[in-house]
Amino acid sequence: MxxxxxxxxxxxxxxxxxxxxxxxxxxxxxxxxxxxxxxLPKSTEILWDTYGIPHIYGKDTQSAFQAFGWAQMQSHANLLLRLYGQARGRAAEYWGEKYLESDRWVQRMGIPERAQSWYKAQNPAFRNNLDAFAAGLNAYAKAHPDLIDDEVEVVLPIEPVDILAHGQRVLHFTFVVNPESINDNVEKIGENNSKASNGWAIAPSRSASGKAMLLANPHLPWSNLFLWYEAQLTAPGIDAYGATLVGIPVLAIAFNDNLGWTHTVNTHDGWDTYELQLADGGYRFDGKIRAFQTEEKTLQVKQDNGTLRAESLVVQHSIHGPVVAQKQGKALALRVVGLDSPGALQQWWDMAQAKNLTQFETALKRLQLPMFTVMYADRDGHIMHLFNGQVPIRSQGNFEDWEGIIPGNTSQTLWTKTHPYRDLPRVVDPASGWLQNANDPPWTTTFPRALNPDKYPPYMAPRGLMSFRAQRSAKMLNEDESISFEEMVKYKHSTRMELADRLLDDLIPAARKFGDESARRAADILETWDRQANADSQGAVLFAQWTDEMDFPEAFAIPWKEEAPQTTPDGLADPQKAVKALAIAAAKVDKAYGVLDVPWGDVFRLKSVDRDLPANGDPGKLGIFRVLNFAPTANGRFQAIEGDSYIAAIEFSNPVRAMALTSYGNATQPNSPHVGEQLQLFARKELHPVWRSRQDITAHLEQRQVF
Structure with a gap:
């Protein structure tokens, strides 16, 4: 030997x-x-956990995309097919008159035609991924036609261009510019009140574990194209967990073993309406008359008897964009950023594959996403806030100047380029150790301030009010020098009303000085109230009603000040008027509910098919971090319809620690056990564990599918 x-x-x-x-x-x-x-597995499989979350293991990238298409159909087939039908601009043809306005919008914006050109512009590898996702959608439909409503099957088969049309409709023509914000007078609203979010990134210096942490928390309507879908995608080169909007083939908010990101709706102005002066069948531009480009389209509208009625749609284009209204010798044309940028879906995919900040920013620098703040954290301890988006390079003016209708008779006002990545407000590893965004402008992302708005074009983002929700967000971070993972989750569920903390010290003594018996009784309730909107909070209903009776922001004694963004506005300008409003609020609450101290959860509810639970949380205007918006119901109560929709708390330890919640559950298909399932956790202010290893997933396995 x-x-x-x-x-x-x-x-x-x-x-x-x-x-x-x-x-x-x-x-x-x-x-x-x-x-x-x-x-590398020899086959592709979907492991469904007990929350109805698909964990996809693809033998290759295309197999993973195909399985993801299958999974989305299993969870949301009826909704998904309806959304794709709308993105084609043929929903009225499929389902009748109520979809006609939607079709007019989609066709006038040119979404179907642009989707065709976008599909051709994809690089071959990613085009194959889109093909695979569509194949997965169709394979599920072929295998399970009995599980899909008959009325939506008309959309089948799905083509890859439908995916791009849907993504375009969602990103550019719902988030960047909302069709509801273009009314008969085409007044620019642009606030996107129902599309909000919270996002945090916490550096190791402020983390109890010494590891960076990330909080993802978009607030969107709980229906239609705004629904989130939670999933894990694993294939060669990627193992990412997160959520995307139904019908989108990649994760839009995600994390992997090395990094993660979330989005918030930022104060981004990526569209303008231009007023055109009509003359001789055209419009005036730089002293000359230009002709419109005109196209006539035919829309089909399904009638009650099943026949189709043809309707003509004449689409006119100026140099600015499509004409959206004509009135009294003038026309209004719409210009939207990003219509020549077909790579948003691939950019998200590449962001999820990145392993460090450099690789992540390489993907970001393409600027294919038309808007959204990016909040980022990673295993190396870096945190970042990017005011992301395609921001038009404008010749003059501030943010407010561009919120109105813009003169369209001169090239001086016509923007044609957008700012490069280097021009965008960006903060990496601030001295504070934390970053936040609650849909406030980037200037208030951390304190002491890391961004000086004077160094950016005045139209980049507004310099106005830091909302009470954003102030509450910053206060929770700033007041805790060592934040644990458990504390981050607790803060996420905070229903403390910043507005109450700001005003009750003025309102209560004023009520006792100037008020009648009902106002004084109301003051007693407000004094013992916990200043929160928890299910058992007594006084929150009364306070919220009082704010509805007040005329804010004029009611403040001290307006918001840029030099004191976290302590203003403050005080009551007219205490006696505020006390009268309190008496009116007390009378209304007493009449509606019989008592002034009715618990919050008795009035505000969380409902699904078979659940009716007490809610906690309220609109962010009251300074609540836990956001819910409600709609009235027939019994005088209110039902949550939007707000906290997806939550993910992530700590970049080894292994990564994470918990999440999809508020309304991870499915909408009839008879799925996961419809509304997570509402019970939501009501208890809890998140579910995120299972990412095969061992953990198989220990909580509901179903295994092998392809």
Missing amino acids: HQCKNYAFRVVKGNTFRLLPLIFGFIFALFVGFSSRAI
């Missing part, structure tokens, strides 16, 4: 240069063989 060892050594020693390639080749082959067996 000893002799054999020496002989082997001698042979290697004597033929070192000749044998080294063979030795390294053998080692490499063993490594690849073991790695392939350990990492």
